[in-house]
Amino acid sequence: MKPVPFREVLEKKDFIVTVEVAPQKGTNTGKAISHINLLKDRVDALNVTDNQSSVMRYPSVGMCLLIKENGGEPVMQATCRDKNRLAIQADLLFASSRGINNVLCLTGDAIDVGDHTQAKPVFELDSVQLINLVNTLNSGKDMAGNELNGKTDFCIGASATPSSDPVEPQLLKFRKKVHQGISFVQTQAVYDIDELKRFIEYARKLDGGMKILAGIVPVISARMAEYMNANVPGIFVPDTLITELKNTPKGEGIKKGIEIAARFIRQIKDEKVCDGVHIMFIGREERIPEILEASGLWA
Numbered sequence: 001m002k003p004v005p006f007r008e009v010l011e012k013k014d015f016i017v018t019v020e021v022a023p024q025k026g027t028n029t030g031k032a033i034s035h036i037n038l039l040k041d042r043v044d045a046l047n048v049t050d051n052q053s054s055v056m057r058y059p060s061v062g063m064c065l066l067i068k069e070n071g072g073e074p075v076m077q078a079t080c081r082d083k084n085r086l087a088i089q090a091d092l093l094f095a096s097s098r099g100i101n102n103v104l105c106l107t108g109d110a111i112d113v114g115d116h117t118q119a120k121p122v123f124e125l126d127s128v129q130l131i132n133l134v135n136t137l138n139s140g141k142d143m144a145g146n147e148l149n150g151k152t153d154f155c156i157g158a159s160a161t162p163s164s165d166p167v168e169p170q171l172l173k174f175r176k177k178v179h180q181g182i183s184f185v186q187t188q189a190v191y192d193i194d195e196l197k198r199f200i201e202y203a204r205k206l207d208g209g210m211k212i213l214a215g216i217v218p219v220i221s222a223r224m225a226e227y228m229n230a231n232v233p234g235i236f237v238p239d240t241l242i243t244e245l246k247n248t249p250k251g252e253g254i255k256k257g258i259e260i261a262a263r264f265i266r267q268i269k270d271e272k273v274c275d276g277v278h279i280m281f282i283g284r285e286e287r288i289p290e291i292l293e294a295s296g297l298w299a
Contacts, residue, residue, distance in 0.1 A: 001041075001071070002071070003040070003071060003072055003073040004044070004073070005073065005101065005155075006044065006045045006073050006075065006101070006102045006155055007101070007102070007155040007183065009044045009045070009073075010155070010183055010184055010211045013044065013276075014275075015269055015275065015276050015297075016044050016211060016213060016275055016276030016277075017042075017043045017044055017276055017277055017279070017292070017297055018043055018044055018045045018046070018047050018075065018186065018213060018276070018277075018278045018279070019039055019043050019046060019047065019278070019279045019280070019281075019285070019288055020046075020047045020048075020049060020278065020279070020280040020281075020282060021035050021036070021039070021046050021047070021048055021049075021063070021285055022048075022049050022052060022057065022282045022283070022285075023048060023049065023057045023058035023059065023060065023062065023063040024057065024058050025055070025056065025057050025058070026058070027058070029058070029063075029066060032058070032063055032066060033066060033070060034286075035285040035286065036066060036067050036070045036072055037070055038285070038286060038288075038289065039072075039285065039288060039289070040067070040070065040071055040072035040073075042288075042289060042292055042297075042298050043279075043292075044073065044276075045072075045073045045074065045075050045102065046067050046072050046073065046074055046075065047074075047075040047077065047104060047186065047278065048060045048063045048064050048067070048074060048075065048076060048077060049077055049282070050076075050077040050078060050079045050106070050108070051079070051081070051082060051108075051114075052109070052282070053109050053113055053114055054081065054108075054109045054110065054111050054112075054113050054114025054115070054116065054119075055114045055115045055116075056114070056115060056116055060076050060077050060078070061076055061091060061094065061095050061100065064076045064095065064100045065098060065100070068098070068099055068100065073102070074100055074102065075102040075103070075104055075157065076095055076100050076102065076103050076104070077103075077104045077106055078091070078092065078103050078104070078105055078106065078130060078134075079106045079107065079108030079109075080106070080107050080108050080122065080123055080124065080125045080126055080127065080129075080130055081107070081108030081109065081110075081111070081121055081122060081123060082108070082119075082121075082122055083122055084122055084124045085124055085125060085133065085143050088125070088130070088133065089133065089137065089142055089143060092133075092134065092137055092152060092154070093137070093148075093152065096137075096152035096153065096154065097150075101153055101154055101155060102154065102155045102157070103134055103154045103155075103156060103157065104157040104158065104159065104186060105127050105130040105131045105134060105156060105157065105158055105177075105182075106127050106130075106158075106159055107123070107126045107127040107130075108123070127158060127159070127173075127177065128173065128176045128177055128180055131156060131158060131177055131180040131181065131182060132180050134152070134154050134156050135156065135180065135181050137151065137152040137154070138151060138152050138153060138154055138156075139151065155183050155184070156181065156182045156183055156184075157182060157183065157184040157185060157186060158174075158177040158182045158184075158185055158186075159185070159186055159187065159188060160174050160177075160185050160186075160187045160188070160199065160203070160212075161187065161188045161233075161234035162187055162188070162190050162195050162196050162198070162199035163188070163189075163190055163191070163192065163195050163234055163235060163236040164233070164234040165234075165236070167199075170234070171199075171202060174202075174203070174206075175206060178203075178206045178207050178210065179206075182210065183210065183211065184210065184211040184212070184213065185203065185210060185211070185212045185213065186213045186215060186278040187199070187212070187213065187214055187215040187278070188215050188234050188235065189215045189216070189217035189228075189235055189280065190214055190215055190216075191219070191235075191236065191237045191238055191241060191264070192236060192238055193264070193267060193268070193271075193273065195236070196214055196268075196273060196274070197273060200212060200273060200274050211275040211276070212274040212275050212276075213274065213275060213276040213277055213278040214268055214273070214274050214276070214277050214278065215277075215278050215280060216261050216264065216265060216277050216278065216279045216280065216291075217261075217280045217281070218254075218257035218258055218260065218261040218281055218284075218291065219237055219241065219245065219257050219260065220245075220253040220254045220256070220257035221245055221248075221253045221257075222242050222243075222245040222246040222248075225237040225241060225242045225245060226242065241260060244256070244260070245257075245260075254284070254287065258287065258290050258291050258294060259294065261279070261291050261294075261295070262291055262294035262295035262296075263295075265277050265291070265295035265297065266295050266296060269295075269296075269297075279291060279292075
């Protein structure tokens with residue numbers, strides 16, 4: 001069955017579900033294809049990371065093509081870390097010509113957190129400028145003002161960090177993203193429903209029609225939660241969840257993480273907090289169906 005275009009899903013569906021899938025490090029696409037086939041009919045779109053955490057992997061556009069070939073709906077991530085405006089525009093033209101019509105615009109992680117620390121970062125643009133670039137291609141011109149022989153038609157998304165501390169700089173940048181023109185937002189991981197609600201209230205004032213998907217990252221141990229709080233900017237796992245994880249029997253961490261994620265998803269859906277969820281269980285994509293089932297999103 002042909003997948004529903006993500007733009008149409010955004011317009012018509014009450015509760016949207018996307019998942020993040022990470023390309024492999026190498027040419028063997030077998031596991032990636034198995035994840036695609038496992039998830040493509042259970043969710044509305046598969047979001048493909050772009051050298052996430054500055055770790056070199058198979059390209060986002062390549063895996064998006066695999067998703068298309070296997071009957072799924074891809075969202076390509078595009079970052080500004082590795083390429084200048086020439087290369088980014090060329091990649092986007094290629095993607096559009098192959099039927100990849102959704103793009104999530106990101107600035108990108110710092111080089112020094114990855115596995116190629118001697119690489120030269122580019123960052124000629126940031127995510128706000130990248131959104132402008134994509135809208136320019138959609139209008140039929142390149143960034144130099146030249147007419148394109150065939151324009152793009154991307155549905156454009158951006159990220160947001162509701163738990164950032166301080167949150168004001170993030171909200172300022174998010175406002176700029178909205179003003180450049182986006183259709184959907186996938187937030188970074190959120191664990192506090194009140195923080196999420198405050199962000200949603202702010203976002204709705206900027207654009208009432210924009211679709212917002214809450215980022216869901218299962219936490220599988222108290223140690224993981226404490227590490228994230230101490231080392232990952234924009235992430236805050238409340239003490240109540242850390243205590244719950246500490247009281248989890250040994251060997252039951254993944255099961256508990258799935259339970260907590262599903263509980264949070266049900267609350268978001270039942271209380272109509274936002275328009276959907278974006279599930280990120282990188283390295284454990286095969287466990288995502290358990291989250292969908294436990295949260296009632298897939299029977």
